[in-house]
Amino acid sequence: MDRRDPPEAAQARADAAAQQLNEAIERRDGIVAQIREIDREREALINEMRIVMMQANDEEERAMERAIQRGNRFLEMQRELERAGREIMDENEEFARREREGAVNGMGRDNIPGNEQARAEGAPEAELNRILERQNRLLQLQQEIEREIPVMGADNEPGRQILRPEHQVWIDPDEVNVEIEDVQPIPEERPNPPFPLLRINRQPPVGLGARMQLMNRIRRENIEAARERARLRRERERAMIELNIELDNGEEGRQQRRPIGIPFEVVNRPPPPFPDLREDERNGYLERIREEERERRRRWRAERERAREEDREEEIMEEVDAVGDEEDEAQQVQALQGLGGRLLDLLREMVEAHAANRRGAEAGGQGDRPAVPEEMVREAQRMRAEDIIDESSTRYSRACSVCTIDNPQTRAVYSRCGHIVCFPCAVENATRGASGGKCVFCRQQSGFVKLFEEEYCIEKKKEENRSIMRTVIEYGKIMCSGGRIHSLITHPLSWAIARDVTCIGLAVVLYRKAPPNARIFVGAQLIALANLSLALRLKQFK
Secondary structure, eight states, X not given: OOOOOHHHHXXXXXXXXXXXXXXXXXXXXXXXXXXXXXXXXXXXXXXXXHHHHHHHHHHHHHHHHHHXXXXXXXXXXXXXXXXXXXXXXXXXXXXXXXXXXXXXXXXXXXXXXXXXXXXXXXXXXXXXXXXXXXXXHHHHHHHHHHHHSOOOSOTTOTTOXXXXXXXXXXXXXXXXXXXXXXXXXXXXXXXXXXXXXXXXXXXXXXXXXXXXXXXXXXXXXXXXXXXXXXXXXXXXXXXXXXXXXXXXXXXXXXXXXXXXTOOHHHHTOOOOXXXXXXXXXXXXXXXXXXXXXXXXXHHHHHHHHHHXXXXXXHHHHHHHHHHHHOSOHHHHHHHHHHHHHHHHHHHHXXXXXXXXXXXXXXXXXXXXXXXXXXXXXXXXHHHHHXXXXXXXXXXXXXXXXXXXXXXXXXXXXXXXXXXXXXXXXXXXXXTOSSSTTXXXXXXXXXXXXXXXXXXXXXXXXXXXXXXHHHHHHHHHHHHHHTTOOSSOOSOOOTTSOOSSTHXXXXXXXXXXXXXXXXXXXXXXXXXXXXXXXXXXXXXXXX
8 A cells, every 4th residue: 555645645656647648759750750751651652653754754765766767768768769679660661562573573672673782791780780789789688777776666476467677667647548549659858757757557568569558557546646645745745744733732741831811723724735746846835835834924914913902902991981980089089099190191191102113114114104204314314414514504604694593493494505594583584675585605596496395294283183073072962972981072183181990091082093103192192181070170279
C-alpha cells in the first residue's frame, strides 16, 4: 500500500503524465520526420520520373530523326531503282520489237539490212553488256537498301509475314481519296516524311506494276496508322501538361503556391487542346498559353479591386442613408464622427490613386488621362530654358514696361518679332493712341496672340470646370428628386456648404461619376467639403 502523503502522490502522477506527454511528443516528432522523409522521397521520385520521361522523349525524337533520314535515303534509292527498271523494260521492248521485225522479213538478227556496220562493231554484244551492267547495278541497289533500311517491327511475331525493305514505302497522310485501281508512278520530288516508314504486313507480288498496285492498295491502312500515331502523340503531350499542372498544384502545395484570393478554377484550369505542331511551334504555343493565363489573372485581380472599391463605397452610402434617416440629430452627429473619418480615408485613397495614374499618364502616356503631346512638352521646355539661360533672348529682352511683373500669369506674343509681355499690358498698349499696335520692346507694328501653352491649359481648365459643373448639377438634381437630400442649398457645387449629412454621400457619388480628367479636382474639393461639413455639424450641436 502506498503510504506517501497526497502531495507526493500528486507529484508522482504529474511526473508520470509529463513523461507520457514527452513520449507522445517524441512519437509525434518521429512521425513528422517520417512524413517529411516520405515527402522528400516522393519529390525525388517525381523529379526522377520527369527526367526519365524527358530522356525517353529525347530518345524517341532522335530515333524518329534517324528513321526519317533512312526513309529519305530509301526514297532516293527507290527512285533510282524505278528509273533503272523502266530503262531496262524499254530496252527489252525495243530489242523484242527488232527481233519481231527481223522474223517477219524472213531474216534473223544478223540479216537485218543496214546492220553490217553494227555487226562488224559487235553492237549486240555491247548492248547485252550494258543490260548486264544495269542489272548488276539493280542488284547492288537492292543490297544497299537492305543494309540501310532495316525491317521495323517485331520480326518474331508468329504468323507475321515480313516485307522486304525495298518494298516499304512512305505514304502521305493527306492523300486520303486514292482508290486501289489508281495506279500512278512515284513522283520525282517528294517532301521529307514527318514520321518513320510504316510497316507493310503482307507478302509483295513480283514485278514493278504489281508492286505499285500493292502500294496503292495499302495506302488507306497506312494513312489510318499514321493518324493513330499522331493521335497517341497528342494524347501523350496533353497528359504531360496535365501531369505538370497536377504536380505544381498538388493538394499539399496548392494552398501555399496559389495566390491569395484567386479561385482554384483560375489556377488549375485544364489546358486547351494541344495541336500537332513541331518543337519550335510547340514552345511558342505553350508560351502563348502561359501569357494568356497571366493576362487572365491580371484582369481578374483588377476586377476584384474595382469590386472591393465599389463595395466600400456602397457600404458608406448605406451608412450615410441610415444616418440621414435618423430623427435624433445628436445620434446623427455621433454616427457622423466615425463615418466622416472613413469617408475622408476613402476619398484620400481615390485621390492618391488618380494622382499616381495621372503622373504615369504624363510620364509615358499610360492611364486614364491622355498624355500631353510631345511637341508641346518640348516647346514648353525650350521656352523655360530660354527664360533661365538667357534673359535677353527673343522672348524676353527686359521686364514688362507697363507692370514690371517678372512672371505674369497670362502672356501675349507679338506675331512679327516674337517678344512677350503680359496679356493685360498688351491689351492696354494696343488701346493707346500714339503707340497702339506696336511692340513695347522693338517698336515694330505687329499684332499679338495669346501664348499657346497657356491658352491650351486655360481652355482645358474651362472645359473641365464646365464638365464638373454639368456633372454636379445633374447628379445633384437626381439626389434631390429622390428625397435623399433633406436640406441642400441651391448651388450644389463642391465648394458649397452642405447643411445635411447626406451631402457627403452625394460627394462620393460625384467622385465616382465624374469624368476621369476631373476626378483629381473633384476629389480635392470633396475632401474640403467633407471637412467643412463635419466641422459645421459638430459646431452646431456643441
